[in-house]
Amino acid sequence: MPRLLDKKRIDKIVMxxxxxxxxETSILPHVQCPMPDRDVIxxxxxxxxxxxxPGYFNRHACRGEIMKxxxxxxxxxxxxxLTEQLVFALSLQEFxxxxxxxxxxxxxxxxxxxxISYVFLEKLPKIREFLATDxxxxxxxxxxxxxxxxxxxxxxxxxxxxxxRLAHELYLLEAPLVPRILxxxxxxxxxxxxxxxxxxxxxxxxxxxxxVVIGETTHIGDNVKIxxxxxxxxxxxxxxxxxxxxxxxxxxxxxxxVYSGSSILGGETVIGADAVIGSNAFITKSVPPGTxxxxxxxxxxxxxxxxxxxxxxxGIDGK
Amino acid sequence: MPRLLDKKRIDKIVMxxxxxxxxETSILPHVQCPMPDRDVIxxxxxxxxxxxxPGYFNRHACRGEIMKxxxxxxxxxxxxxLTEQLVFALSLQEFxxxxxxxxxxxxxxxxxxxxISYVFLEKLPKIREFLATDxxxxxxxxxxxxxxxxxxxxxxxxxxxxxxRLAHELYLLEAPLVPRILxxxxxxxxxxxxxxxxxxxxxxxxxxxxxVVIGETTHIGDNVKIxxxxxxxxxxxxxxxxxxxxxxxxxxxxxxxVYSGSSILGGETVIGADAVIGSNAFITKSVPPGTxxxxxxxxxxxxxxxxxxxxxxxGIDGK
Amino acid sequence: MPRLLDKKRIDKIVMxxxxxxxxETSILPHVQCPMPDRDVIxxxxxxxxxxxxPGYFNRHACRGEIMKxxxxxxxxxxxxxLTEQLVFALSLQEFxxxxxxxxxxxxxxxxxxxxISYVFLEKLPKIREFLATDxxxxxxxxxxxxxxxxxxxxxxxxxxxxxxRLAHELYLLEAPLVPRILxxxxxxxxxxxxxxxxxxxxxxxxxxxxxVVIGETTHIGDNVKIxxxxxxxxxxxxxxxxxxxxxxxxxxxxxxxVYSGSSILGGETVIGADAVIGSNAFITKSVPPGTxxxxxxxxxxxxxxxxxxxxxxxGIDGK
Numbered sequence: 001m002p003r004l005l006d007k008k009r010i011d012k013i014v015m016x017x018x019x020x021x022x023x024e025t026s027i028l029p030h031v032q033c034p035m036p037d038r039d040v041i042x043x044x045x046x047x048x049x050x051x052x053x054p055g056y057f058n059r060h061a062c063r064g065e066i067m068k069x070x071x072x073x074x075x076x077x078x079x080x081x082l083t084e085q086l087v088f089a090l091s092l093q094e095f096x097x098x099x100x101x102x103x104x105x106x107x108x109x110x111x112x113x114x115x116i117s118y119v120f121l122e123k124l125p126k127i128r129e130f131l132a133t134d135x136x137x138x139x140x141x142x143x144x145x146x147x148x149x150x151x152x153x154x155x156x157x158x159x160x161x162x163x164x165r166l167a168h169e170l171y172l173l174e175a176p177l178v179p180r181i182l183x184x185x186x187x188x189x190x191x192x193x194x195x196x197x198x199x200x201x202x203x204x205x206x207x208x209x210x211x212v213v214i215g216e217t218t219h220i221g222d223n224v225k226i227x228x229x230x231x232x233x234x235x236x237x238x239x240x241x242x243x244x245x246x247x248x249x250x251x252x253x254x255x256x257x258v259y260s261g262s263s264i265l266g267g268e269t270v271i272g273a274d275a276v277i278g279s280n281a282f283i284t285k286s287v288p289p290g291t292x293x294x295x296x297x298x299x300x301x302x303x304x305x306x307x308x309x310x311x312x313x314x315g316i317d318g319k
Numbered sequence: 320m321p322r323l324l325d326k327k328r329i330d331k332i333v334m335x336x337x338x339x340x341x342x343e344t345s346i347l348p349h350v351q352c353p354m355p356d357r358d359v360i361x362x363x364x365x366x367x368x369x370x371x372x373p374g375y376f377n378r379h380a381c382r383g384e385i386m387k388x389x390x391x392x393x394x395x396x397x398x399x400x401l402t403e404q405l406v407f408a409l410s411l412q413e414f415x416x417x418x419x420x421x422x423x424x425x426x427x428x429x430x431x432x433x434x435i436s437y438v439f440l441e442k443l444p445k446i447r448e449f450l451a452t453d454x455x456x457x458x459x460x461x462x463x464x465x466x467x468x469x470x471x472x473x474x475x476x477x478x479x480x481x482x483x484r485l486a487h488e489l490y491l492l493e494a495p496l497v498p499r500i501l502x503x504x505x506x507x508x509x510x511x512x513x514x515x516x517x518x519x520x521x522x523x524x525x526x527x528x529x530x531v532v533i534g535e536t537t538h539i540g541d542n543v544k545i546x547x548x549x550x551x552x553x554x555x556x557x558x559x560x561x562x563x564x565x566x567x568x569x570x571x572x573x574x575x576x577v578y579s580g581s582s583i584l585g586g587e588t589v590i591g592a593d594a595v596i597g598s599n600a601f602i603t604k605s606v607p608p609g610t611x612x613x614x615x616x617x618x619x620x621x622x623x624x625x626x627x628x629x630x631x632x633x634g635i636d637g638k
Numbered sequence: 639m640p641r642l643l644d645k646k647r648i649d650k651i652v653m654x655x656x657x658x659x660x661x662e663t664s665i666l667p668h669v670q671c672p673m674p675d676r677d678v679i680x681x682x683x684x685x686x687x688x689x690x691x692p693g694y695f696n697r698h699a700c701r702g703e704i705m706k707x708x709x710x711x712x713x714x715x716x717x718x719x720l721t722e723q724l725v726f727a728l729s730l731q732e733f734x735x736x737x738x739x740x741x742x743x744x745x746x747x748x749x750x751x752x753x754i755s756y757v758f759l760e761k762l763p764k765i766r767e768f769l770a771t772d773x774x775x776x777x778x779x780x781x782x783x784x785x786x787x788x789x790x791x792x793x794x795x796x797x798x799x800x801x802x803r804l805a806h807e808l809y810l811l812e813a814p815l816v817p818r819i820l821x822x823x824x825x826x827x828x829x830x831x832x833x834x835x836x837x838x839x840x841x842x843x844x845x846x847x848x849x850v851v852i853g854e855t856t857h858i859g860d861n862v863k864i865x866x867x868x869x870x871x872x873x874x875x876x877x878x879x880x881x882x883x884x885x886x887x888x889x890x891x892x893x894x895x896v897y898s899g900s901s902i903l904g905g906e907t908v909i910g911a912d913a914v915i916g917s918n919a920f921i922t923k924s925v926p927p928g929t930x931x932x933x934x935x936x937x938x939x940x941x942x943x944x945x946x947x948x949x950x951x952x953g954i955d956g957k
Contacts, residue, residue, distance in 0.1 A: 005714070005717075005718075006756070009756055010710075010713055010714060010717065012760075013713050013756075013759045013760060013762070014706065014709050014710045014713050016760070016762075016763050017689060017709050017713070017762060017763065018705065018706055018709060019763070020762070020763035020766050020767070021692060021705065024763075024766050024767055024770050026770050026773070026774065026786070027690075027691060027766070027769065027770045027773050027786065027790060028692065028693060029693040029694060029787060035693060035694060035787075036791070038695070038791060038792075051336060052346075053346060054340060054347065055347060055348040055354060056348060056354060057357070067337065067340065068333065068337060071333050071336050071337060071340075072329070072333045075329055075332050075333050075336070076324070076329060079324075079329065080324075092787060093785075096785055096787075118325070118328055118332075121332045122331075122332060122335070124332070124335075124336060124339070125335050125336065125338070125339035125343075128339050128343050128346070129339070129343055131346065132343050132345050132346045135345070135346050136345065139560070140559050140560065141559055142559070143553075143558065143559060143560060143561070143562035143563045143565070143567065144514060144516070144534070144535045144563070145560075146495065146496075146499075147412075147415055148345070148346065149348060149354075149411060149415075149496060150495075150496055150499050152346060153355070153357055153496065153499075153500055154357075154496075154499045154500045154502075154503035155503070156503060156506060156507065156512075176784065176788075177784075177787060177788055177791065177792075180784075180788050180791075180792045181791055181792045183792075184792035184793070184794060187794060187848070188794065188827045188828065189507045190507065191510045191529065191530070191829045191848045191849075193794075193846050193848060193866075195782060197782075208512050208532045210506070210510045210512060210529060210530045210532070210829065210848060210849070211510075211529070211530045211548075211829070211848045211849045211866060211867060213846045213848070213866055213898075215782070216782045228512075228530065228532055228550070229530060229548070229849075229867070231866070231898060233898070234781075240778050240779055240780070240781060241777070241778065241781060241783075242781070243781035244781045244782070246781070248781065260532075260550060260552070260582065261580075261582070261899075263898065263899070263917060263918075274943075279582060279601060280582075280599075280601060280918075280936070281936075281938060282917060282918065282935045282936075283938075287940075288940075288948075290942060290943050291940050291941065291942060291948065292940070292941040292942075292943075292945075293938055293939070293940055293941075294938070294939050294941075295935075295936040295937065295938055295939070296936050296937045296938075296939060297601045297614075297936065298599070298600075298601075298614040298615050298616065298617060298936060299614065299615045300600060300602075300612055300613070300614055300615075301612070301613050301614070301615060302606075302607075302610050302611070302612055303610065303611040303612075303613075304609060304610060304611075305593075305609050305611075307611075310607075310610065370655060371665075372665060373659060373666065374666060374667040374673060375667060375673060376676070386656065386659065387652065387656055390652050390655050390656060390659075391648070391652045394648055394651050394652050394655070395643070395648060398643075398648065399643075437644070437647055437651070440651045441650075441651060441654070443651070443654075443655060443658070444654050444655065444657070444658035444662075447658050447662050447665070448658070448662055450665065451662050451664050451665045454664070454665050455664065458879070459878050459879065460878055461878070462872075462877065462878060462879060462880070462881035462882045462884070462886065463833060463835075463853070463854045463882070464879075465814065465815075465818075466731075466734055467664070467665065468667060468673075468730060468734075468815060469814075469815055469818050471665060472674070472676055472815065472818075472819055473676075473815075473818045473819045473821075473822035474822070475822060475825060475826065475831075508826045509826065510829045510848065510849070527831050527851045529825070529829045529831060529848060529849045529851070530829075530848070530849045530867075547831075547849065547851055547869070548849060548867070579851075579869060579871070579901065580899075580901070598901060598920060599901075599918075599920060616920045616933075617918070617919075617920075617933035617934050617935065617936060618933065618934045619919060619921075619931055619932070619933055619934075620931070620932050620933070620934060621925075621926075621929050621930070621931055622929065622930040622931075622932075623928060623929060623930075624912075624928050624930075626930075629926075629929065
């Protein structure tokens with residue numbers, strides 16, 4: 001194809017871009033520190049998933065002696081790459097806090113990053129233990145599941161919770177940026193939005209999952225099951241940044257089930273153990289343990305082709 | 320960056336990972352058989368899409384003589400790769416069924432896998448025929464559509480239904496694992512969750528689509544249109560694995576439209592031909608043919624800035 | 639693995655595929671013109687994002703003199719690739735309009751494509767200006783945000799709006815196909831479905847976002863905030879292609895907030911400035927400025943383990 005390159009016009013576009021970078025600085029990074037790399041962090045998630053479910057997402061991984069070498073390689077790799085990304089993220093945080101006055105204290109930050117990586121890697125067996133219960137819950141809870149392999153290979157709920165359990169450990173270790181990049185990666189793929197801060201017990205199962213939102217200060221007990229479109233959210237965020245750190249999201253005790261499309265809002269809202277919340281409920285206050293909550297579904301109106309209203313005997317009870 | 324590699328600590332992490340693999344075996348694959356490869360299966364989906372829509376997702380594909388060679392290459396490739404993945408999936412299934420007692424009967428499985436691949440490939444013209452009607456339905460049904468090219472290139476509903484029609488044929492041929500990996504791949508990309516078991520007629524159109532759930536035993540007739548956030552689901556899955564194989568999801572007859580956010584639940588629920596279900600309805604019983612169902616929308620409350628309630632004349636009818 | 643290649647059966651499958659291509663032509667592209675390449679266009683989106691947020695998605699991009707060279711390279715690249723893709727898209731459009739009678743007027747189309755690319759690139763500073771306000775709105779509006787870096791790196795709302803602001807400029811320049819491929823790419827990743835035609839003011843924030851739908855003829859003022867599952871849609875699309883170009887989607891004036899799960903429908907529906915729409919409302923008529931609209935939430939029914947109804951004091955007000 002013949003190029004129609006108008007040098008003057010290109011030059012003008014470049015100049016105006018540069019001017020824009022100089023004037024609109026609020027969305028520029030702090031240039032003195034290198035930035036974390038989103039693609040590298042996502043690749044890391046893949047390696048961590050290999051460590052959690054060996055044999056599923058790489059070949060040769062779970063066979064006798066080879067397993068040891070393969071695992072060793074993964075551990076060294078993950079430690080190195082995670083440490084590097086945390087150095088970038090911690091430097092940026094330092095730089096922001098000090099409003100650019102501090103230079104990056106390289107070896108303090110390097111040590112801190114390495115330590116976070118080690119402690120994180122030491123949590124992997126515990127994370128596997130929790131995830132084994134999540135897979136079990138998915139298998140028990142879904143009649144369409146033909147086996148655990150299908151669940152591990154393809155269930156979006158298991159993918160999102162796997163990434164969450166990793167991101168949550170990093171969040172607890174106060175690693176900046178990296179946990180949220182991980183959790184939004186899972187959100188991209190699954191439509192399930194779990195903030196890394198959320199605390200989630202064993203045997204957790206999210207079925208279908210698209211549209212699920214679980215806020216930063218949510219607490220979820222053991223053996224909880226939720227469906228697509230459920231929000232565990234804040235009552236209002238009009239306070240904006242002044243609300244940081246405040247418990248804004250609900251608590252779900254053990255054995256709670258929440259059906260599709262329901263919203264449970266507010267930091268003081270507690271759904272008691274064994275409660276069942278039916279579809280499309282809007283809950284902003286606590287519910288006692290053992291209670292089954294349903295909504296009186298909006299009345300249905302039936303009309304025929306001529307828009308004449310029909311009498312249809314149709315009692316529904318909101319599950 | 321200087322490495323701070325603490326050999327002892329790395330060794331301990333590796334050892335504990337190995338211990339975890341030995342103790343938490345419930346999420347380990349059956350190591351005697353190689354596993355299907357999710358990335359290979361997703362790549363296969365791309366090749367199949369090239370066969371269905373030649374010229375759209377690869378160049379040179381639909382021009383005279385070259386088309387024949389290109390198609391030949393694709394068919395051989397797909398047969399080989401699909402057969403290989405099915406061998407892995409069928410071996411795993413055999414192994415699970417026999418609780419690890421049977422060794423993999425290599426050539427029986429190989430033959431079965433090859434046969435499934437052939438029969439599947441023989442279905443492609445039928446799948447194209449159905450998809451041509453789906454594209455037509457999208458074009459007729461969406462005022463924003465500027466042409467069929469736009470629909471084939473970019474509509475998530477067409478993508479999800481393309482993958483579904485492929486996965487469904489494999490499901491009917493009792494191919495394990497592969498159909499679900501395909502359908503969850505489409506779910507990842509589109510937010511549309513169609514179980515490979517669902518039966519769907521011609522001229523099917525899903526508009527926008529995020530949050531749609533269509534369960535395993537759903538039956539959908541010809542010329543059906545559904546919108547974002549619609550669930551065609553089960554009434555309750557508390558029976559878990561005991562419900563496998565039971566019809567748990569609804570039937571939609573020909574020419575049904577279901578507007579956004581509605582749930583239609585239960586294996587005995589039949590939505591009769593030409594029925595229209597308005598937004599946000601919650602349906603758990605059958606609806607007669609030709610009926611227009613809407614909900615009495617929850618009453619709206621209007622307040623001004625001082626929280627004083629306002630009288631607003633505002634009759635809405637739930638579409 | 640030993641191949642079981644049955645040449646006759648493969649040949650038959652290839653032949654039948656070719657027959658299918660000849661008979662089912664409605665989903666074949668117009669073969670005389672090459673087609674746009676979806677992957678190339680998505681790659682382009684990545685380069686444009688580098689130009690908008692230099693330093694975030696590529697290293698070395700925002701440092702002194704190097705920035706100029708890097709930006710220059712990006713501009714030349716984007717112009718060349720975008721022009722090429724627009725040539726394909728415009729040729730296809732020409733060919734469709736003329737029902738295949740016209741041959742592609744190569745240099746007229748080439749000039750038009752190049753001009754669109756230039757004018758588009760000249761808009762980048764303005765797009766950056768708008769996006770800086772969106773990032774600011776996200777930071778002010780979300781108590782979970784720890785800094786602008788986190789928002790730019792990981793917030794799906796910012797990703798979707800970035801792609802939208804690019805796609806919208808191309809839409810205004812009447813570029814065919816490319817804008818919609820861009821916006822459906824963002825829809826894939828974020829679950830946020832914004833048609834390239836939608837007009838959106840400054841300081842726009844979408845929180846969480848999965849399930850959001852914003853239709854082609856929507857108008858949104860400054861400082862608007864919407865949550866997951868909100869639809870700004872059409873009242874009915876039963877008119878299909880006859881409705882093309884008609885304003886079918888609502889107008890939201892400045893400072894409007896719409897909480898999760900609400901639908902606002904219809905081309906004549908105007909949500910007045912400073913109005914707040916609570917969760918799960920279904921709005922099909924205009925709302926006066928400054929009004930707070932909530933729904934009388936469906937009444938909740940509480941039962942204990944023996945299915946006995948419980949009295950629970952539980953006044954909720956729909957936020």
